[in-house]
Amino acid sequence: MSIRATIAGARSVVVKVGSSAITTVEGGLVTERIDALVDAFEARMQAGSDLVVVSSGAVGAGIAPLGLRKRPQDLATKQAAASVGQLALVEAWSVSFARYGRTVGQVLLTADDIARRAQHRNAQRTLDRLRALHAVPVVNENDTVATTELRFGDNDRLAALVAHLVGADALVLLSDVDGLYDGDPRKGGARLINQVDGPADLDGVIAGSGGALGTGGMASKLSAARLAADSGIPVLLAAATDASAALASATIGTAFVARPERMSARKFWVRHAADTNGSLHLDDGAVKAVLGHRRSLLAAGITAVDGRFYGGDVVELCAPDGSRIARGVVAYDASELAGMLGRSTAELSPELRRPVIHADDLVAH
Structure with missing residues (x-):
């Protein structure tokens, strides 16, 4: 079976949504974009898959209500924006999923929750129980309390860790880019990389940092994709605007081939989370x-x-x-x-x- 067929047929999927896919600096959350994503998520769930959503956007959603003109740089203002934006973010997901009779469960995590074995297991049990009760877990970093020392760095890495935590069969990273390029596609001449089988396929690839609304960027997505693939989870990197195709057939974007053997939960924790x-x-x-x-x-x-x-x-x-x-x-x-x-x-x-x-x-x- 091809890697794309494997992703398209995965029984359990973690989907990460980037800040730029659902927010703007001027207006905060864009509910139309969230609704379009939920439409794609619902179609995948109707096809028989369990879904966990890792959603960025809390800080982005709090910028406009607080009268800020751009993403804050100091920790205290970021936390203030997150405290305002997180309420709006989870409400937006809840209202959108409610159109299909779905219940949303919010799960806020810090790096410490993953690094410490006891909290790691508690987070795993919570996510497993939410899915067993047919709720849709919406996971985000707990930006309101996370300090520099306790941050994941970006939600791409969080999504990779959550994918292993719940035993997902695939990870889909959705953002404002349609795949991995060997250079900056905005400058022209860059080539889309269709599939990454291993480190050799990344020779010469230049990955940039985050944009105006997010902390990630191609570098963080690439790192998260390699982390998940190394643990045995195939990954698809695609544009949020192409979510339907990404989740239905996985024929777009860049696919990352996973290692043949799944890493045990304990060894994954030792290597990547602790x-x-x-x-x-x-x-x-x-x-x-x-x-x-x-x-x-x-x-x-x-x-x-x-x-x-x-x-x-x-x-x-x-x-x-x-x-x-x-x-x-x-x-x-x-x-x-x-x-x-x-x-x-x-x-x-x-x-x-x-x-x-x-x-x-x-x-x-």
Whole structure:
């Protein structure tokens, strides 16, 4: 089956809608655009798919009501705009879906909700339960409380994380661009890339940053598409104005081929979602064992410990030259590990003989 047929037939789909697709600086939310998108979403759901919407636009929707002339740059004003705009945004989605008798459930997340394992599971349960109750989850970053340190950076990355969180079969990124180009299409001469099978297809591609209303841009969409594809989820990047075709046949835009094997939820969390709280420096033998043979990490191969962390935290693993080679869930506190470095399992007390990081909790970069 072709990648586009796979996306078109996906049973569970996450759709991300960009700010520029549903808002303007002058007038805020454009309900006609939202209605057109919901028409396309409803058609896909009537065809048998579950749908989760990741919607940008809270800050954009709050600009006009607050009398602002452009997207604010300072955090406090962004949060104020989001607090006003989020009400209008979820109401607009609710009113539009109500035309089809659909109930909307709002889910606001911060990066911390995904990075911490307990909150990660809670978010997953909430989204799963909403879908089981036949409500349409509308997800957004909680801009009213998210600080610089707790932001996803853009809703494209959030959409990729949500797609894995709910076990989606496809991710569709809708914005004001109709696909991935090898240059800036506004300058002419750029070529639309029909399909991305792997990193080699992206050689020479120049991706820009966000526009007047959003924080994303082609760079963030490309990063999110690669993140999702790397975890086993195929991706379609298309224009919001072409939502019907994107969701019905997936014959437009740029398709990203997913890796053959789906990454487990735990390994995905370790690799892409979790914050790291320290690092372990390995000798050459440990690097070979971890990367070459997929073995568990033992204390004997660790030469140094950086940071303050506790058992169950995620840490970076570094080669002798300092390069980061992997991530893993550590079994010991930093203070415990300090006295274990370089010691063989036989030299340790019985309660300290389990691996520092088990192979099942270890993901290479």
